[in-house]
Amino acid sequence: VDPQPTTPNAGADEILCNVTSFTLKGNTPTVGAGIWTEVSTFGATFTDATLPNAQANNLLPGNTYTFRWTITASANCAPKTDEVSITINPATVGGTTDGATTVCAGNSNGQINLTGQIGTILRWERSTDGTNWLPIATTASSISYTNLITTTHYRAVIQSGNCAVEFSTVTIITVNIGAVGANAGADKAICNANSITLAGNNPGTNTGIWTLTSAQTGVSFEDATLFNTKVIGLVGGETYTFLWTISGLPPCPASSDAVVITNLTEITNNSIDVTSTTLCTGQTITITGSNPTGGNGTYSYIWQNSIDGNTWTTINGQAGINLNVTVARSLSYRRITNSGNCSATSTALNIIALPPIGNNVISSDQTICVGNTIALITGSQPIGGDAANYTYGWEQSIDNGATWVFVPNATDKDYLPQGITQTTLLRRLVSSGSCTGSLQHASNNIKITVNPNARAVITYTNDTGCFPFVLNATNVKATIFTDRNATYNWYADNVAIGTGTNFPGYTIATANTNVTIKLVTTSSFGCLPDETTHVFSTRQTVIPAFTQDKVNGCGPLDVAFRNTSNVTAGITFRWDFGNGTTSNAINPGVIRFLPDPTGEDKEYTITLEATSPCGILTSTSTVLVRANPMSVFSPNRTSGCAPFTVQFSNTSPGNDNVYFYDFGDGTTLTTREKKTVSHTYQTLAVQDFVVKMIATNECSTSESQYSLRVSPNTITPEMVVNSNQLSGCA
Template sequence: MKHKFTLLLVTTLCLSTFFYSISFTNSGGPAAGKTGAPGDGLCTDCHSGTANTGLGIVSLSVKDAGNPVTEYTPGKQYTVTATVTESGRSKFGFQMVTFLNSNNTMAGSWTLTELTRTQTKTSGSKIYVEHTSTGNAQTSAGTNTWSADWTAPVSGSGTVKIYAAFNATNSSGSTSGDNIYTTNFTLTEEIPVTPPVAAFSVSGTDICLNGSISFTNLSTDATSYLWDFGDGTTSTEVSPSHTYSTSGLFTVTLTATGDGGTDSETKNNLITVQPAISATAGSNTSICTGSSVTLNVSVSGGNGGPYTYSWTPSTGLSATNTANPNASPSATTTYMVYVSDGCSPMVSDDVTVTVTPPITASATANPTIICQGMSASLSANATGGSGGAFTYSWVASSGSVDNPLLPLTSTSPLFTTTYIVYVSDGGCSPTATANVVVSVNPPLTVIAGTNVSLCEGEITNLSASVTGGNGGPYSYSWVPSVGLNSNTIQNPIAAPSVTTNYSLFVSDGCSQPGSDDVTVTVNNFPTAPLVNCGATTLSSIEYVWNPSIGADGYEISFDGGTVWKNVGNTFVYDTTGLSPGETLSLMVRGISFGLCSPGIASTKTCSAINCAPLSVIVSSDTTVCKNSTVEIGVLSVTGGTGNYFFNWSDSLGTTQGPYTINIFQPTAFTVSVGDSGAITCGTLENKISIGVYPNQAGFTYSMTGDTILFNPDNTFGSSFVWNFGDGNVDSSLSTIAHVYDTNGVYNVCVQSVTPAGCVEEFCDSVEFVKVGIAKSYTNNDVHFKLIPNPGKEQFQLQLSCCGNVTPNEIQVFNLQGQEVLHIKPQRDGKFTLGNLMQGLYFLKIKYDHNNVNLEDWMPVMVQE
């Protein structure tokens, strides 16, 4: 097979450039470089017109020994033929050149074969082939053909292109009217190929059966492979591995195929495959129970060893990995031996060791379960062994056996006992044993059940349980039978009228009878109470009842027993809010903290008294000023018989009124109105409330310099009158500023009139202290004293009164009303004013007086 590199031969046919002047007298060919190839000119450089617009046909062909080719072999010679055809034309010219397609340089060399019709011209390193003056004439009508030999370039040149230009002249001797044509032809380089060489090697030649051989492919110039392993199998892998499953000698052949053809390599009898292993475990054999035998395996083939062995099962073998283990199976066993040589396939064979069966003994008892004092028959049976006569020997875990050396005997154990029989046959078989258990029933255990408490009239199931004995069926007998639905069943229904103790007796027909007791306690419900009507009024009924036996409290119902109300352990119940003559029925029943509750209910119907109601109108509620008078009384009474009587609270009187009363604080009066003609109908109570307008009089004050500012508390007052305690008075609705002439404590009073017309007055002590004078004063019943005053840094505030007084905090203000210090005094009233500048300051003192938070003002003079 050949590898090809493209050789591009570009042929340009120039129809007019070959001739500077084509005429019958001057037709020696064009100048070099007019093929239209890259870097060349074109015939149209001299001849007018456009190339390839005529009706002519041009072509290039490359032949090797007359055969057309499209590829070239480096250094080989080929014939290149250029042809132009155009009807009506008889004179033609041409020029052609070969360029390497990669760089447009000259490719190969030319050899002229038509010396009179063709010639060469050179332009630089490029050689052109063109017509001569004698090669113009047509070689046939309307056609001219030229040929030259071309020698291909050296290997690796790549694609070559032949460019050619043609001129089909009109024979006018001028440069116009000619038709110019161009064409090109491409040749690719043919790369020679090397034929393949088949070769291989192997990883080994001597293997075991089912062994694997790795083949290494050493072939060259091949693209596909076929392996024949000599055992009827093939592979197309490059370097395969192959497993031989039969033994013998095998010839291996590798066939390699490439572009250059096919080659094979054969290695005769290359692979030797060893034969399979043959193993025989030996002949079957027999042994007695407890005996042993040596097993022998015979092995041949494979790679000749050493061989490895594996016996299975391992039971009874002295070893499992030797050729000749000792076998001591307890039962007939088939042993399988597996043999391998580490290379060949593993093989196996088996051998059976038959073991004389051991004696098998069994024992039975009839019956297997007995009651105390009864007997059971023991029986033994044996099979297997060497076939000789069996001998027996009985042994009991406790107690004794009547005939211990016989296969059949009897026993009477007092409790459950296990019996063992030993059986032998006098041969090689070991003694066999068998067990049988004779169970002795335990005594009967009877539980009559848990004691039960129930209420009179109720029933209960007695729940007895029985264990032991022979498991039943049991027979039952309850004593006494009073209150039972049956006294011969396990769990009868009991409904005694009084507390009863029942005894249960149980037997099973075999064991000693058993018994147990259970008590059924009967509790009573509370008895029905006797209900009567008590005192009644127009709107109420009183019910009374006698105590109920067994009751811890009582419930009542007014709706026939649908809803019950617990009234506690009382014997009286009042109903109120009734209409005169209204009738009610009351049910009463006792309840108990015990199981039996509630008791039987009793019903009583009672009626309220039928009286004509009274209608009473009294003075309306009102609010008055403090220390003023008000008039109250019964304004009207209607209904009843007209024989009315009155009873006022606070011993105010027994008449209808009115009464004039001086009011100092909020008060309420009650008047009871009744009808003496219907005394049992009760009385009506009416209440009159009298409120007192609160005292809103009061004031606060503050000192600025020598001036005290007073502010009234009652901002709703219609008028104010101030008395400053120094003989001066004033009236104003706004802040009052007053200056005292001398230091002292003044009784300041303010009187105001409320919107309700109440005149109120409030008085308080005000202490006036000018700068430099230490004073003490009293306010809110608290006496204040500041020591020293004037003073420097350390001060002590003393407060005294009728109760506990404790200073909390002190705020210090300057004359401009600005707070300059906030301190908390010690419990003894001592405090420090720090680095205050000299001058007058006011202390706002906050203190507790009998757990009430209060505050007052006091001046202080600070010295340097």
């Protein structure tokens, strides 16, 4: 028996950097001899391929070599091999970056690209001083920058496999600070001026210059390079735009800002007017002002009044184009209009005030029942207004003066009301001259108290119930009208049952019965009584019942059911057929009942449940399902000697079967009882008997059998000789 060659171990896989040879690390064989071969076919050579530590030569960076160490013993044993993987990475080259440029602080964007690198980009780095570098988390071959505010250096970090890390060339983005932000000053409005001093910001070390961009002629600067220079040659009605430009280092753009100087024209068309200058004291009027022109087109107003036309007082809270004022005495009014730096005053308007209307009194209060006649209401002779001409109107209110309604065709000094059906306030309105509309005078109010008739209202929670239906004060209530009702009288089918605001109670004792409850009320003011009725009812009693077309039979048994309950409308029915089947249909149709799988007769109980608002009632019946017979019997023994008596036990399921025994010896037995049957076998020779039991009912027949072996009890010797052989010669 030859020994197996030593199991080879080619050594661990290795990754090297930029080498051309490598000393292999195979194990030394104790049985057999080893040899190295290249599996990867890149053309490597060996100094001595039989040495475990042979040197592999002619290796090229960028390749992964696979070397196999094979140990071979005798020719009868298969050689064994192991392989090792040697990866040669090329040397790292940092590569070259591009994109160096000069930009303006806060307004730059660009891209730096890396080319010529060998190895993997580990990251990018940036520095603001070229010495201290911060990492940038990207491994892309290009990097973008946006809105730099200081000069920044960029480089990439490269590594080829496990070779040394190298840096790319450095790209510098030089950042120049932009020009000082120009501020030409706030826009300004002046009124018809010839010159103005501009107010730009100081440019410091930068340079600045003013220009006119609105293109007017005849305008000049005293020194356009001064931030606070003076401009002359302005004309009223013109809007001037001056641009202040500050320039800094390239490539940063210049900064500019414009100021708008609006030279307004003087205000004109400032007049006021009113529809009438003779007015009623207390009258609110609107003095209409014209739409002015000139200024900046936006106007503010001041209104003033004067007793003598010389001394003027400003009216607080009045700053509109028109003046709304309540006349209290004779006064003069004027309007001052301002727009930008411009102002103008209107001519005065004189207003004469008439005295207010007085002595407007009517009489007097009255109390009636609804539908009764009201007496004439008389009014006094008024004074004030123009003292000569008076106009009358009448108003009424049914909500105690909260709102008033004008009475049509009531224009006389006195008034006879018609058709008032509830308590009402009345008053008279008097107008004269300018004292009209809101300045007319309203008299004192008089009250026509209209007492109401009685009112009867029944409310209820439920007007239908199950007998005995107890009607009580919780269910039936009278609406209480304390403002009109004196008494409350209750009736059931016109029979008095009690008095008072609370329902006295009544019980409807029978099913399917209606009772009319009536409430009669009387007036606390002696006015007309009132009555109302409502019908309360009891529900009809539900008696669940049903019929079925079969009560028993052989299974599976289909039975048709029909609901014969006295009421079906509004009733919820639930059938339970005792076989796991239920139904909520009024008539469930045909239901199948299965026989008992054990062979026993099975009785199912059917329940019909009727649910109404008055409760749940049930009706039941049964269905008997006869099972197919199953012949099950057993002998107490199956072999023996004659006379051989056997006890047969009948364990067949079911209770109403006929059992027929065939004992196999020509003897039979028919019985309805399941008691044990005894039979004795006689035989003169060993004999097999087949015993059968047949179970029969109206559904089917079932048969089972046993084989019995019976032997004779004794063997009687007997010899018989033919007569012609009883004697003979020797």
